[in-house]
Amino acid sequence: MKLTRRAVLRGLVGGALTTVALPFFESLGGRARASGGLAPKRFMLYFWGNGIQPARWIPADSGPDWTLSEQLQPLAPVKDAISLITGLEVKTPNDDAHISGPGGFLTGHPTIMKGGGDWTFAAPTLDQLVASAVGGDTLYRSLEVGIQPGVRGLSHNGPDSLNPPETDHLRLFERLFGATFKQPGENTPPDPKLALRRSVLDAVLTDAKDLEKRLGANDKIRLDQHMTAVRDLEQRVARLQEAPLDRASCKRPEAPPALDLIDGRPQMKERARVFADLTTMALACDQTRVVSFWYSDPLSDVLYPGTTSGHHQLTHDEPGDQPQVNQIVLGILEDLAYLVDRLRGTPEGEGTLLDSTALLATSDVSEGRTHQIDEYPVILAGTACGTLRTGFHYRSTTKENASRVGLSLLRALDVPTATFGAEEGEVSDGLSELEA
């Protein structure tokens, strides 16, 4: 599989492990900044833990004139902007009840089980594959945010290389729109200290080049990932020396309110909306083109308002048809609809942010109670500049490989690749129904 200038896949042991080898030590050239006013393509990943309820999720009919099922009702306001895919199966081995699903779906590779319950992903997740292609021209190669307090997220650069999400919305606001933010038209002269920060980072990169020679293969990859992040930071500092981009919808948002626990429970809905607002504006300002939105983790045991137990415990122990679990899923989809609506409500050029975005919403299992990874939940929104189709329900009657969705997305987002995944997860065909 071939990727762009930044992403060279490098095999580790026996070719089973791969990583987005960040070629810091191989190519030390800079990147040109994209010019022109065309809307860039964007990718958003919206992920929640503990799955769905297939009996309430799967619509009765399919095609363009489909009817929303009971559990999908919250998506009614944005139904024409989304597509629903049902009946797919994650084909990689289901070894770990909550990790094998997202590992297989988001990387296409079997998840590495290390024993003692430890695991890692064998390859980069979709968001990082896309960031390799479209992330290089922005301040942030990718942005990871978390709604559940303390959520760890699953965005991986490769084995043992996690991109931890920002879960503090005030800190995210400060990072994106704090002291260093300039909105269009604010052309203050650059701070001389920015040049000094770059000199410091250059010295750090040189330290690493000396050290690298003494390391074994695995440590080389780890140091390479570290130094690629240092180099990205150096380029970010360089961009702060330039005038802000002229983006029509970009302006400094209001600082969000503090959102404390209420009765020991996080304000998930309020938090989700603040993060949706901030990340939408980050896209509008072209600070990043890749956002992963970690609503909750696999196995998440968030105590939602009005429920009698944590989410994960409810999926196992709530009797009957689990009405509380249903309420939680409905709430998560309401917040997804809000995010889609925010993207659609943000003008850009002749259209909206949603037009240039591909958004993938999914979970770790289909039914939380049984940890199945067939009937995998997949919702898409946005057309990535007309390369994806929306407004239909596609039902696979043959349990097609869920990796097909990943391959279609990579193609739509101009990640040059012939295949996606490895072993049982590998596909060379996308989902043709999805591709425009």
Added chain:
Amino acid sequence: MGMRFPLNAALCVLALGACDNSASPSLVVAAEAAAAPVEVTPAPSSMRRLTQAQYHRAIVDLFGESVVVPELEDPDVAQGGLLSVGAAGTTYSARGVSSAESAALTIAEQAMKDPAQRARWVPCDPTGPGDEACAREAITRLGQSVWRRPLTVDEVQRVAAVVVEAGSTLGDFFAGFEYGIAALLQSPHFMFRVELGAAGEDGEARAFDPFELASRLSFFLWNTTPDDALLRAAASGELATDDGLRAQATRLLDSPRSRDALRNFFSEQLALYKLDALAKDPKLFEHFTSDLGPDAREETLGLLLYKVFDEDADFRDVLTTTETFLNPRLASLYGVPAPTTEGFRRVHLPPEARRAGLLTHASILNLQAHQTSTSATRRGRFVRNVLLCQPTPPAPVNVDTSIPEPSGTTLTLRDRVKEHLENEDCATCHLAFDPIGLALENYDAIGRWRLTDNGAPIDASGDLDGATFSDGLALGRAVREHERFGPCVVQTLVRYATGHVEVATEAAAIDALSERFAALGYRVRPLLLEIVMSPLFRLAGEPR
């Protein structure tokens, strides 16, 4: 509730078989290995990322107690049960690097505003904002402390050049020096523990150089960067001798800082760091507030450190002692008189408190329960995995693992998990841990004593590998006498010290340490010294 079993029962038996095997061969070897020198081929070595705690502690030790250290935004990751092992597998993320940059600049600014730190790290009087000779002298001194080894001429020059450029730009040497500090702090030589070892001469085993050994020793026994005396011992060659290493290790162990470091170990081993984010339903549990977790952690750490350092006691006593450390809120949770009006004080719990040892601490009882109810599975697996180092297989997939709601005659958790224990497919795994957890059913999800569950009386009896018990207190005694408890302490400490999960070629040396631990009366403090002197700690694997 219906149970579906597409699961192949053999899978679970195999997995459990594997965990039994992990224990038995080592016992055989241990019996044979008595007193003979043991062969060790260490696992491949990896650089270790500084943990968040190590980063914080190192900065404070370098720049003073008053420095405000921003958080490094790369959360530690556990592997092999420990954050310290996870640190050898992972790297820094974009967000972590960004946070490290702003932290480094903030720390450097604070250091140069502090006259004492300025005098300590800049020993020369700069002749101007771009005084290169002074920059080199100061970076040579500071660099050795920050990178835990002397810098090469090139390295000094590289960082000094940053100082000169910044000093000249800003018109102030000390303002410029901040950028030199920031360069040292963001370097992989600081942010990773670069302990790679070198091949020995004349066929001798690959070993760490004295500065690498100083670093290992300091992070193991103090959880921070080496102090000046330790770096001097590395430079003089003292650390390269057995006596020198023993003397330095003893010096470190005699310092109160080793207590803080062992606190960090216990916090990792028992996952007590998770107590900061402890969540329980406050509507169900009116005793619950967000400070219960941190309070419960103080109780447990208070007892463990007291037994190790103040009493130099048989460590197995932590499972059975009626001594503990309580503040008023924990006393209230336990239903005993408050020993003090504020803070923690050591107490002997009266028999009517029905509480003795670690397994009856609010910390463990809370962590190993759900937010609204207890969990026999979680509590039982904790004993197997963490206290006895017997891994258990993960929960199966494609199986409905739910247990029935309380109803009719099925009221207690024991009744409700009955199917897990009687159905053959479930029982192969659940019998290994559920009965242990059921022994603690008299303590609810926040650790309060109770006699009934949903109105029905609790039966807390069972057996642990042949040792029968009648309640949670007797379970503590059974774990204390279990043959795996002592070896598990050793195994976990060795993982912590070396930063990796042990490999087969290290097993004999770990078993030898377990024998020593028993011979030492299960005292942890001397065990720490034995670990330092062991080839497990001193020999380097090939770089991975």
